[in-house]
Amino acid sequence: MNVKIPKTTVSRLSIYLRALNRLEEEVETVSSRTLSEIVGFTAAQIRKDLAYFGQFGVPGRGYYITSLKEGIMRILGINKDWSVALVGAGHLGRALMAYKGFKQQHFIISAVFDKDPEKVGKNYLNHKILSMDELPRLVRERKIKIGVVTVPSEEAQNAVNALVNSGVKAILSFAPATVNVPPQVKLNRVDLSIELEGLSYFLTQGKK
């Protein structure tokens, strides 16, 4: 188990998992071929991806969905709940509070923080908004490892700093800004306009 695993492989595992959740209700096993038609990657790729992590499949039959699902969840580390701290209770933050997909994938928004004194103390979607002063204590007490940042660009670095200083190990940022983190902290960014820019490039340059 000492081979390097492509990071592209990891990102596909989540997608297989989604498909398996649906398939599980209908059938017991699935072949790499039929799974490939659902998720859109080649069958060879799916087999190779799964083989990195051990022997999941049965020759002649395919993969037993339930056990494959559990295997993937264990690999991804979502076989147990993760507590998440959310910083920024604006529109996007509230959208994430309302987003059902999180809980399904074992991500629990454990605490929500905002800088705005107007918002602190209020309740949005069953989450009480807390002051930034309480962030260090709560992150430590609840052993929160993941932070989600949904503040305006100008505030992004401050929010990230507060999280990192309190011991968070991974951050997902939605701010369209470059932020810096120490090397041992993992930072992922989702930038909504970048997604659209990819589309406009496709439309102007044409398919190729």
Place this chain on the structure above:
Amino acid sequence: MNVKIPKTTVSRLSIYLRALNRLEEEVETVSSRTLSEIVGFTAAQIRKDLAYFGQFGVPGRGYYITSLKEGIMRILGINKDWSVALVGAGHLGRALMAYKGFKQQHFIISAVFDKDPEKVGKNYLNHKILSMDELPRLVRERKIKIGVVTVPSEEAQNAVNALVNSGVKAILSFAPATVNVPPQVKLNRVDLSIELEGLSYFLTQGKK
């Protein structure tokens, strides 16, 4: 100009653009080296990326920010405004309506649709919510090429179909579901829990 351009290159262009917007206020030129420190890719990569599209830089000086910015915008196709149709006026949809980054990058939410009769006719954040019945007419009239889907998973395929049938050429979907589009239509997906799953994998498997 007949070489193939890596799609990874295209996705980085947007990031350069962000950095240039900030830099433009302070300096006139920037070298690939200093830009690399801001965006986090190597200097060689930046030079190679830009070289795919022509001679932007000046040896000994670097890149003139204003003209490089314009060049990238032209390449990405965001030198003019894009009209976008938004389907789904739930929390996430409203977050996108409020998101200032869109307008800055020349994406204008031109029409917002929802299936829920309760919402139709109401105004959210200066956008009047329209019935799905009006979608085909408006998409055609306004020549909308890009659709954004922020409906629940069960409705995602319906929303996508409505957009595709009305002539939309590219779609950005936020629904955590596999949806099908005809091959000439470009589909990008953003899945919020997949982003978090990447982080939990990092935390459980450790750095490598």
Place this chain on the structure above:
DNA sequence: TGGTGTGAATGCCTTCACAGCG
């Protein structure tokens, strides 16, 4: 027979290193 797991081959992207220009 049907379908996995996997070396080997291919293709794509990144990094290196340096010629050449301002």
Place this chain on the structure above:
DNA sequence: CGCTGTGAAGGCATTCACACCA
């Protein structure tokens, strides 16, 4: 001298093709 643009080399990731297993 500093910095770009770019062939060449190297490193990842995907696809192919087939031995082997239920």
